[in-house]
Amino acid sequence: MQSEILTVVVERYDPERDKAPRLVTYRVPRQEGMVVADVLLYLYEHEVPDLGFLWECRTRRCGTCAMRVNGHPVLTCSEPVREDMRISPLEGLPVVRDLIVDRQELQERLAPWAGETLDGSGKDARILLEPGEIAHYRALSECIDCFICDSVCPALAENAKGGPQFAGPRRLIRLEAQVQRRAEPLPWLMYAAQSNPSLCTRCFACTEECPRELRPAEAIGSLTKRLYDRHELDPHKTAHITSFVRSILRGAWLDEFRLLVDIYGIVGVAKFIPQALRMLRHRKLPKPHFGKTAQASDIQTILQDLDNRS
Amino acid sequence: MGNRYAYFQGCAARQSCPELNKSTLLVAKRLGWELVTLECGACTGARDLIEAQPEMAMVLNARTLALAEAQGLETVMTVCSTCTITLRQVNKMLKENTSALERSNQELSRIGLRYNATVEVRHFLWVLIADYGLDRLKEQVKRPLSDLSVAPYYGCHILRPSDVLGFDDPDNPRSLHNLITALGGSPADFSSQADCCGFHMMTIDENRAARHAGGLLVDAQQQGADVMVTACPLCHISMDSWQPKSERVMKRKIGMPVIHVAQLVGLALGFSPRELGLEQHIIRPVEIIANYSR
Structure with missing residues (x-):
């Protein structure tokens, strides 16, 4: 049986006063059909006038109320x-106050290309889509900027520790939508290439959590294919894919030894010698494949016409 | 449900994780499963092929599924999460999209094969829990893991996306927890148990991947885990084979042993650490080897 009073723990944080977030427990009368935003509004109106949270449309269209x-x-x-709720801000973004996060830095990642036509003519270079393409484009363009995909992205979280910067699923799904719609998609693909899509870990957290079910991870896969087809994907990822194809056509299974040589070159692979010796000592060093396996000719027969890079 | 399975080893268990293959075969035999190894199968192409050459990935994996079907086998059993997601993704497409199935069969007909989309792809862990059952498994335990605190590491490709995988709840996975408990061990909950291991960015940015994997290991260690268990050899490579790299990048000693699900089960079933290939790990589970070799 549902209780009439909901116990809610809210993560509160004021950067000017608090060293770390505080957990504060509140009790809120349950109402029929109540959603989490109703709880926050109740608290704001009756008990916690300084509670920091954002909301706008209340119809799943604006993305502002993601937490x-x-x-x-x-x-x-x-x-x-539900019973025993703990409400916290989105993770992976700086907290401004209580449940409000700073989306500015990630928002600005769109700035170089947002609103541009990029065809050099100053005219809108969008193309007419075939009926079958519209549904897919519309789906991708329905991103509501809730930042949930970026907040759960492990590759984006690694940016803070330095190295090449990954632009995140939110930017990449928008680029994929633009690419689909443009007569000359190359400038948009260049932005995609600069966004380092190869740093995506393929973990599918964004696809799993997207409240609009837009499947950002698959959009990143689609951009990867477009860049690969145009020889614009970064060299390591390109070598990785090409090595897989070569191994499969030659010997059915991936040749792990050759994969490293294909990616890093004979000289570059020398840096793995300590690792290789360690694996050799533990009897787990992959051996290079020699010659074709029995099934290789079957695989070549069914795949040879499908290799779009050959 | 029978106990005869098409066994798809994948590339890692054939090469850099041979102990995974060895322990899987031992455990399956002890539990009375008949494994028909798909020796003539092929690499799934992992995420690379399905993204960059999707039509090739579809036909290649349709061939593997057709090989199992031709032998009258209903389930392809995998031991690698990335093989699981890739085979399941292709299988789902072939079952739902008649045009994709037709295109695949057109290519397969050139080598005398046909796929009728009757096969299911399931991970060893799922077969163990859903087909064999944890209650039956408990009865087989000869040496309960009562002194072991085990960090259950799920990773990604056995959980997400749930409309392709669907065995466990990605937000609150329990299958490994329940298995550890059934074997008499204690699951050591840790916050990054369903996070990504970073394997798929390893060749793009090694330091980034090593630092990421190291973070997960430290998280498990801080929860008091003696050992981590993983359902995927690629996660294993990230966190065991590359652990020395993680230690260098993070400038700290970690020393967390990471073992495969089949090895954990094998220990409880009474196999020796040597039989299960535990001494083959880069980070040797020294205490487990000492305690379970007696």
Whole structure:
């Protein structure tokens, strides 16, 4: 039986006063059809006038109210309440106050190309889509900027520690939507290449959590294919893919030894000698494949016409 | 449900993780499963092929599925999460999209094969839990893992996306937890148990991948885990084979042993650490080897 009073723990944080977030417990009367945003509004109106949180449309269209409930990212305007909720800000973004995160830095990543036509003519270079393509484009263009995909992205979280910067699923899904719609997609693909899509870990956290079910990980896969087909993908990833294809056609299974040689070159692979010796000592050093396996000719027969790079 | 399975080893268990293949075969035999190894199968192409050459990935994996089907086998059992997601993704497409199935069969007909989309692809862990059952497994335990605190590491490709995988809840996975408990061990919950291991960015940015994997290991260690268990050899490579690299990048000693699910089960079933290939890990589970060799 549902209780009439909901116990809610809210993560509160004021950077000017608090060294770390504080967990504060509140009790809120449950109402029929109540969603998490209703709880926050109740608290704001009755008990906590300084509670920091954002909301706008309340119809799952604006993405403003994205937060975490019991660690899971949701749009609070449509998330039904449950017993023992803990409400926290999205992770991976700086907290401004309480449940408000700073989206500015990630938002600015769109700035170089947002609104541009990029065909040099100053005219809109969008193309007419075939009926079959519209549904896919429309789906991709329905991103509501809730930042949930970016907040759960492990590759984006690694940016803070230095090295090449990954632009994140939110930017890449928008680029894929633009590429699909442009008569001359190359400038957009260049932006995609600069966004380092190869740093995506293929973990599917963005696809799993997207409240609009837009499948950003698959959009990154699609951009990867477009860049690979145009020889614009970064050299390591290109060598990785090409090595897989070569191994499979030659010997059915991946030749792990050759993969490293294909990626790093004979000289470059020398840096792995300590690692290789360690694996040799533990009897797990992959051996290079020699000659064709029995099934290689079958595989060549069925795949040879499908290799779009050959 | 029978106990006869098409066994798809994948590339890692054939090469850099031979102990995974060895322990899987031992455990399956002890539990009375008949494994028909798909020796004539082929690499799934992992995420590379399905992204960059999707039509090739579809036909290549349709061939593997057709080989199992031709032998009257209903389930392809995998031991690698990335093989699982890739084979399941292709299988789902072939089952749902008649044009994709037709195109695949057109190519397969050139080598005398046909796929009727009757096969299911399931991971060893799922077969163990859903087909064999944890209650039956408990009865087989000869040496409960009562002194072991085990960090259950799920990673990504056995959980997400759930509409392709669907065995466990990606937000609160329990299958490894339940298995560890059934074997008499204690699951050591840690916050990054369903996070990515970083394997698929390893050749793009080694330091980034090593640092990422190291973070997961430290997280498990801070929860008091003696050992981590993983369902995927690629996660294993990230966190065991590359652990010395993680230690260098993070400038700290970690020393967390990482073992395969089949090895954990094998220990409880009474196999020796040597039989299970535990001494082959780069980070040797020294205490387990000492305690379970007696």
